[in-house]
Amino acid sequence: xxxxxxxxxxxxxxxxxxxxxxxxxxxxxxxxxxxxxxxxxxxxxxxxxxxxxxxxxxxxxxxxxxxxxxxxxxxxxxxxxxxxxxxxxxxxxxxxxxxxxxxxxxxxxxxxxxxxxxxxxxxxxxxxxxxxxxxxxxxxxxxxxxxxxxxxxxxxxxxxxxxxxxxxxxxxxxxxxxxxxxxxxxxxxxxxxxxxxxxxxxxxxxxxxxxxxxxxxxxxxxxxxxxxxxxxxxxxxxxxxxxxxxxxxxxxxxxxxxxxxx
Numbered sequence: 374x375x376x377x378x379x380x381x382x383x384x385x386x387x388x389x390x391x392x393x394x395x396x397x398x399x400x401x402x403x404x405x406x407x408x409x410x411x412x413x414x415x416x417x418x419x420x421x422x423x424x425x426x427x428x429x430x431x432x433x434x435x436x437x438x439x440x441x442x443x444x445x446x447x448x449x450x451x452x453x454x455x456x457x458x459x460x461x462x463x464x465x466x467x468x469x470x471x472x473x474x475x476x477x478x479x480x481x482x483x484x485x486x487x488x489x490x491x492x493x494x495x496x497x498x499x500x501x502x503x504x505x506x507x508x509x510x511x512x513x514x515x516x517x518x519x520x521x522x523x524x525x526x527x528x529x530x531x532x533x534x535x536x537x538x539x540x541x542x543x544x545x546x547x548x549x550x551x552x553x554x555x556x557x558x559x560x561x562x563x564x565x566x567x568x569x570x571x572x573x574x575x576x577x578x579x580x581x582x583x584x585x586x587x588x589x590x591x592x593x594x595x596x597x598x599x600x601x602x603x604x605x606x607x608x609x610x611x612x613x614x615x616x617x618x619x620x621x622x623x624x625x626x627x628x629x630x631x632x633x634x635x
Contacts, residue, residue, distance in 0.1 A: 403449040404429040408470060410436050410456025410489065417576030418616055419452065419487075422623055435466040441473045450483030450567075450627060453490030455574065459539060460492040460502045471497050477568060483626050484568040488537050491562070491570030498544030498564060505597075509556045511535035512592060513599025514607035516553065517560045517573070523550040526569075527621025530614040532607070533560075533573035536585060538595070540572065556597055567629045575615050575622075582608045 405423050407416050407430050416423075420430055428449060433439040436456075445451060453470060460471065474497045477484035486494040492502045512535060519529040529551060540557035543549055544564065551561035551571075561571045586593065586601040593600060599607070 401449075402427045403447055404431040406442070406445070406448050406451035407432045408441070408451065408453040408490070409434050410454065410458065412437065414454065414456075416452065416454060417574075417578050417581055418619060419576040419623070422619055435469055436464075441469065441476075443476070445477055445480050445482040448482070450485070450630070451477050452485045452487065453493060454576070455488030455490065455536070458489065460489060460496045460541075461539075467493075474568075478565065481565065481567050481630060483630050485626060486568075486570040487576065488535075488572060488574060491572055492539060492541050494564065494568060494570040495541035495544050495547075495559075495562070498547060500542040500544035500547075502539055502541045504539050505556050507596065508538070509597040510538045510592070510595045511555065511557060511572075511597060512537075512586075512595070513604045514611050515555055515573075517551045518553060519551045519561075520549055522548050522563065523561070526550070526625045527618055530611060530618050532611045533571075533575065533615060534577045534582065534604075534608065534612075535573050537572065541570075567626075569626060575619055577608070577612070577615075579605070579608055579612065 405428050407420065409416070409432060412434070416430065423430060431448065433441060435441060442448070453474070458464065458467060460467065471493045474484060474494055484494070486492070496502050514532045514534050516532050517529070523529050541559055543559050543562060547562040547564045549559060549561070550563050550569070552558050553560050557572060560573065561569065563569050582604050586604045592598060
C-alpha cells in the first residue's frame with residue numbers, strides 16, 4: 374500500500390440516499406469494528422453507510438496501541454482499511470491484525486479487507502503478497518472484470534479507485550470475485566461465505582481523492598499512476614457507480630452471517 378493518507382482528515386460529508394437496507398432489525402445492529410492505520414484516517418463512504426443505517430463504528434488503531442477484541446460476538450462485522458505499510462512488514466501490529474482476521478473467519482462473522490486489509494486476508498490464508506516486478510503501481514481509477522461469482526453482491530462497477538503498489542495471489546480455497554487485465558490480476562476475493570477482500574478503495578470520497586493526490590505528487594510519477602486531473606475527473610464520473618454498488622454489496626455482505634448461522 375502507498376502512503377496517500379498522511380494528511381487525511383476527510384470528514385466524509387457527502388451523504389447518499391438511503392438505498393436498500395439490511396434485513397437485520399435495529400436491535401440486532403451491533404457495532405462494526407473499523408481498523409484504521411493513521412491517526413487522521415476515516416472510513417469514508419463505508420463509514421457513512423453504516424452510520425446512516427444505525428450501526429455504531431467501533432474504531433480501533435492497533436498501530437497506536439488499541440487492542441482488538443478476542444471475539445466478534447458483540448459486533449456485526451469488521452473492516453480493515455488500507456494504510457501506507459505492507460502486509461509483509463515485520464511490525465507487531467501488522468502481525469497482530471493479520472492473525473486477528475482468524476477470529477472473524479472462525480466465527481463466520483462478516484469481514485471486509487480493503488487494499489492493505491485484503492492483502493492481510495490473503496497473507497493470513499497463506500497467499501503471497503508482492504510488489505510488481507517492474508515496480509508498477511495502481512493509483513487512480515482502473516477497470517476491473519467481475520466474475521459470475523460476484524453477482525451475489527450486486528452489479529459491480531466497471532472502474533474503481535486504487536492506491537497501492539502491492540497485489541496478492543489467490544489464496545487456496547478462495548473464490549475470485551473480480552480480476553483485471555492490468556498489473557495486478559486479483560482484484561477481489563471471497564473466502565467462505567463471509568470474508569471479502571478488495572484491492573481497491575470503495576470508501577473513497579472526492580475530498581480524499583483530492584487530498585491523497587495533492588499531498589503525494591511524487592507518487593504520481595511512479596509507473597502506472599494516473600495524473601491528478603484524471604483522478605479527480607474520473608471520480609466524478611465513476612464514484613457514484615461505486616457508491617450505488619455499496620448499497621447492494623454491504624447489505625449482502627452483512628447478511629452472509631445470517632445465511633451461515635441458519
